[in-house]
Amino acid sequence: MSSILKIGIAGLGTVGLGVLKILSSHSELITSRSGRSIELKAISARSKSKNRGVSLDDLAWESNIIDLAKRSDIDVFIELIGGDDDPAKEAVETALKSGKHVITANKALLAKHGQELAELAEKNNVSLKFEAAVAGGIPAIKTLTESLAGNKINKIMGVMNGTCNYILTRMENSNLAYETVFNEAQKLGYLEADPTLDVGGIDAGHKLAILTSIAFGTQIDFAAVDKQGIELISVQDIEQTREMGYRIKLLGVSQITDEGLEQRMQPCLVSATSPIGQLENAMNMIIFDGDNSGQVILRGAGAGEGPTSSAVMSDIIDIARGNKVPTFGQSATSLIKMNP
Numbered sequence: 001m002s003s004i005l006k007i008g009i010a011g012l013g014t015v016g017l018g019v020l021k022i023l024s025s026h027s028e029l030i031t032s033r034s035g036r037s038i039e040l041k042a043i044s045a046r047s048k049s050k051n052r053g054v055s056l057d058d059l060a061w062e063s064n065i066i067d068l069a070k071r072s073d074i075d076v077f078i079e080l081i082g083g084d085d086d087p088a089k090e091a092v093e094t095a096l097k098s099g100k101h102v103i104t105a106n107k108a109l110l111a112k113h114g115q116e117l118a119e120l121a122e123k124n125n126v127s128l129k130f131e132a133a134v135a136g137g138i139p140a141i142k143t144l145t146e147s148l149a150g151n152k153i154n155k156i157m158g159v160m161n162g163t164c165n166y167i168l169t170r171m172e173n174s175n176l177a178y179e180t181v182f183n184e185a186q187k188l189g190y191l192e193a194d195p196t197l198d199v200g201g202i203d204a205g206h207k208l209a210i211l212t213s214i215a216f217g218t219q220i221d222f223a224a225v226d227k228q229g230i231e232l233i234s235v236q237d238i239e240q241t242r243e244m245g246y247r248i249k250l251l252g253v254s255q256i257t258d259e260g261l262e263q264r265m266q267p268c269l270v271s272a273t274s275p276i277g278q279l280e281n282a283m284n285m286i287i288f289d290g291d292n293s294g295q296v297i298l299r300g301a302g303a304g305e306g307p308t309s310s311a312v313m314s315d316i317i318d319i320a321r322g323n324k325v326p327t328f329g330q331s332a333t334s335l336i337k338m339n340p
């Protein structure tokens, strides 16, 4: 067996703790699948003293994530703090420049700086992986970069924000006003700290921009995503739509049209009997239309401890196996700039 893969985790929120738990509960299974042991060496989080229900005694603690990113005893830096700029950006850059592989769940960072970070990873001959950044437990990135790599992708379509889908289905099923369900979703902890990221279609737009880059070989262009949220949808809209046999979904669509690459994230009418029409509550669904594969439909949980940490684990295991899939499915320098 080859040498141990040593990792450091920045951020011990829901996902970070989820990864810690899987590393401990599935240790044997992960070692057999990786062909080597994986060892968590060091961590960094806001508070050292907070009771997280797991023992951190054997782990090195870094109060500054930049120090974690350059530790000589880690091979992989896992960024789970979020935010589309520093300190997350600086930490990821530091790790890549220090020759460490990086795993991140940070879609906002990728949507804004994914191109330069992918180029930096390539320059330093390390991996930048982000399965957890798009649709949580759904293997959307690996499906595109690996399983569908032999296809020209015609279209991507999907529901990529569980909170919005929850709000819309709850409004419809219980005949409740938007504000009532919004407050309920907030109490349940579904909404991001800044709720406009969810209900304004921004979070889902980040995910669509990432998938679009991989599917169409283009540089990420989040600004080009035509975004509209769900804030203005009323129970009456939903009721009328239902009477016509449709449902309202916050739907993401990317495709090449005569005018160029189109990326839209907005409320749309979908047939109530279609797979997306039947998607309830906080579930996500992503549909890829490949020229050879035909339509491939993925459905699953887009958030939460288990699903999102499952996606992070898949990236850890990929790195342990030496799987060298390029960040966006092809060399970052070969990606086309769509809106020069």
Ligand code: HSE
Residues within 6 Å of the ligand: 135, 136, 160, 161, 162, 163, 164, 190, 191, 192, 198, 203, 302, 303
């Ligand atoms: N706020 C996101 C959602 C979390 O509701 O889907 C996962 O990105």
